[in-house]
Amino acid sequence: MAYQTLIVEIEDNVALIRLNRPEALNALNSVLLGELADALKSADGNDKVRCVVITGSEKAFAAGADIKEMSSKTYVEMFGTNFFGTEPDSIGRTRKPIIAAVAGYALGGGCELAMMCDFIICADNAKFGQPEINLGIIAGIGGTQRLTRFVGKSKAMDMHLTGRFMDAAEAERSGLVSRVVPLAQLMPEAMAAAQKIAAKSQISVMAAKECVDRAYETTLNEGVLFERRLFHSMFATEDQKEGMAAFLEKREPQFRDK
Numbered sequence: 259m260a261y262q263t264l265i266v267e268i269e270d271n272v273a274l275i276r277l278n279r280p281e282a283l284n285a286l287n288s289v290l291l292g293e294l295a296d297a298l299k300s301a302d303g304n305d306k307v308r309c310v311v312i313t314g315s316e317k318a319f320a321a322g323a324d325i326k327e328m329s330s331k332t333y334v335e336m337f338g339t340n341f342f343g344t345e346p347d348s349i350g351r352t353r354k355p356i357i358a359a360v361a362g363y364a365l366g367g368g369c370e371l372a373m374m375c376d377f378i379i380c381a382d383n384a385k386f387g388q389p390e391i392n393l394g395i396i397a398g399i400g401g402t403q404r405l406t407r408f409v410g411k412s413k414a415m416d417m418h419l420t421g422r423f424m425d426a427a428e429a430e431r432s433g434l435v436s437r438v439v440p441l442a443q444l445m446p447e448a449m450a451a452a453q454k455i456a457a458k459s460q461i462s463v464m465a466a467k468e469c470v471d472r473a474y475e476t477t478l479n480e481g482v483l484f485e486r487r488l489f490h491s492m493f494a495t496e497d498q499k500e501g502m503a504a505f506l507e508k509r510e511p512q513f514r515d516k
């Protein structure tokens with residue numbers, strides 16, 4: 259499907275979704291978020307897709323929600339339309355793994371979008387920030403909650419209250435991103451990670467993703483029990499038999515998502 263604000267390519271079982279509003283540093287407007295929700299839904303339902311990568315340009319992953327679109331809105335319009343209250347949920351509903359490949363600015367809603375993905379790989383020129391405070395507003399797509407879970411209260415408060423940016427090294431040190439690579443290596447690294455995931459059994463990949471996400475939603479004991487039950491359920495799959503047989507026979511497994 260052709261989108262106005264996204265370029266979507268499917269290659270070797272990976273859907274690469276590129277945010278494409280270069281004139282506004284990929285600022286997230288209603289069209290873009292609607293299209294992203296649609297692209298993720300179709301990736302989730304497409305048997306050829308086993309992992310998703312979301313990226314932007316070398317200059318900006320996304321410089322935030324679109325300030326031009328929001329500037330003249332009233333409270334009644336924002337509340338009445340539940341502004342950006344529904345589209346981002348589609349990211350959370352995606353069962354296949356999503357990697358954010360971030361270069362340049364990931365600010366405001368852009369940082370929030372990256373944090374909604376399953377993990378973030380960034381280029382050495384990445385800059386993360388929640389600068390909404392400079393506009394007389396606050397984060398609105400989960401930034402106060404997710405950044406705090408990623409980097410802890412002190413840094414999250416610092417970022418939200420001062421609006422300062424965090425560079426790639428600090429982002430890695432703080433646990434916001436899983437890897438930092440030179441800019442030229444960003445897409446090869448992200449695509450290689452996606453392909454590595456795509457080669458696993460989808461059943462165990464989706465189960466692992468559900469379990470890690472559960473860590474944010476429940477107590478340790480309940481989370482561990484949830485994990486153990488899903489772990490036990492893996493033994494109902496053919497892929498468990500294949501994975502363990504392949505190890506014992508010293509060969510590569512041929513997973514069939516069964």
Ligand code: HXC
Pocket residue numbers: 281282283285321322323324325326341342363365366367368389390393396397398399
């Ligand atoms: C709309 C934006 C934009 C944004 C950049 N642009 N960010 N348009 N919304 N968030 C546009 C600029 O207006 C400009 O268009 C073009 O992109 C290039 O930007 P410049 O500012 O000229 O580039 P540069 O000098 O390199 O500065 C880059 C920047 C700066 C530091 C990223 O653009 C910036 O501070 N942007 C805003 C960041 C921000 O505050 N984000 C939070 C938004 S609020 P023209 O037409 O002038 O050339 C938010 C709330 C989320 O995200 C919750 C919602 C529910």
